[in-house]
Amino acid sequence: MSVHITVEKTQASRIEQLDKNRLDFGRTFTDHMFQMHYADGAWQQAKILPFGPIQITPALNVLHYGQAVFEGMKAFYVDDKTINIFRPEAHHARFNRSCRRMCIPETSYELFIEALEHLLHIDAAWMPEKKGTALYLRPFIFANEDYLAARVSSTYAYYIIMSPVGAYYAEGFNPVSLTTSPEFVRAVPGGTGEAKTAGNYAASFLPAQQAHAKGYTQVLWLDAREHSYIEEVGTMNIHFVIDGTLITPSLSGSVLSGITRDSVLKLAEHWGLDVQERRITIGEIMEAAQSGLLTEAFGSGTAAVISPVGTIAHEHEEVKIGNGEIGPLAKRFFDAITGIQYGELEDSFGWTHTVHL
Ligand SMILES: Cc1ncc(COP(=O)(O)O)c(C=O)c1O
Incomplete structure (x- = not known):
């Protein structure tokens, strides 16, 4: 009808x-x-x-x-x-x-x-x-x-x-730099973080301004209860590659359930990668970066599809990830998702809705 x-x-x-x-x-x-x-x-x-x-x-x-x-x-x-x-x-x-x-x-x-x-x-x-x-x-x-x-x-x-x-990447992939916010949270359990609603964005502007003033691109949000578990980034979900395993923070109830995040997870599963969707603390990330096990970090979202993360700062520490380029796994996701979007690769997941003009 x-x-x-x-x-x-x-x-x-x-x-x-x-x-x-x-x-x-x-x-x-x-x-x-x-x-x-x-x-x-x-x-x-x-x-x-x-x-x-x-x-x-x-x-x-x-x-x-x-x-x-x-x-x-x-x-x-x-x-x-x-x-x-x-x-x-x-x-x-x-x-x-x-x-x-x-x-x-x-x-x-x-x-x-x-x-x-x-x-x-x-x-x-x-x-x-x-x-x-x-x-x-x-x-x-x-x-x-x-x-x-x-x-x-x-x-x-x-x-x-x-x-x-x-x-988005007309001038090449520029890795973004992230900092946690010492003071603010994006969303609380039982709040509106899972909804794509106007106020969530209004609430994020002040912490984002503070991050910019310190020279970082976006805020890496931590959970509201313990201020320890990683939730997401400004307008992206986040993924890490630690010792060859793709780790994505689980949907906690206060994280926006990204469609690109879901596409990354479905592709990873399809490719048979070692994947973990679980809670992960900022402490674990800083430690993995310092020991060299954190080889990639990248955001996922409709705007950029995949956005490499080059720097993470938390409290008085700052770690660098990768070599200023997009990492191999991030690139693999970027190529696969954009290939499907532009009709260059087979859409075996049925993700695209084709409009015939
Ligand atoms: C807060 C937030 N997290 C994550 C995302 C990524 O979601 P999606 O992949 O559906 O664009 C967005 C963008 O919509 C967002 O605004």
Whole structure:
């Protein structure tokens, strides 16, 4: 069954202003967006319309209480007639999990994929073609009742916007440097860390600023109870290679369950690697680095796919990992995942949803 989506096309396409050689993440948006409203207990009025400002009132409850969720995923150019969306089902399942935690009504996958396909057809000209580039897809839902009471909203707005993004590694892999935060945590057990909700990011900005001021790229988050177990990085999950074993911190309830993390684990299992998904302390990592057993550390996330980690600082110690290049295992994951995304390698996991233009 197909969902009814009304379409209002723009009379003033901005495509002429697009320079596909200069794409700045999240600043340029395609001509159209998807919009839907929730009222009277149902999602309704699915529509594709020109991208543009939306009118809100100062009393809009999301502005005050932050009841909002989002997803971040990508679509890739395969050829002039084919676009691959990477793991939309997994992203949508997480979108609904985030909705449940934030008391936001869930949405159907059928509508989600239909809206995405429709948008990709209409705005296909915005798709950058070069390897490494993509269309970033941003579905989000926010509470939009004009009511200042601190309680669950009765109305919501659901949007999908799309942004062409440049190659993350246009200038080669630059390993990132991470530091733990002596003071702050990202998420607590029972809190909202597992949800992709706005407030988690707002809460991470101050510690991230402090890390930048000390010369580090991102914060390596430790658990809230013991401030000892490694959870994740700014907007990535983390993986370590110790003495040949791939170690990934387990999902603790306060870690975002990354789709790229899951792809790494599924590939590792498929390749028969020695894999451990378990709790791991910062002490174990610092020790393994000092003894030379920690040969690789890398983040995983939609933005960069795989991001090598070159430095980790904790308290008064700092360790270097690798030789300033991407490690062999990190490279193997990067090549396999991007190969599947761009349709160059066989997608034996069924991860890509192919859109035929
Ligand atoms: C806090 C956080 N952790 C991890 C990730 C990586 O998740 P994914 O691989 O689904 O992009 C993200 C990015 O979405 C994130 O925001």
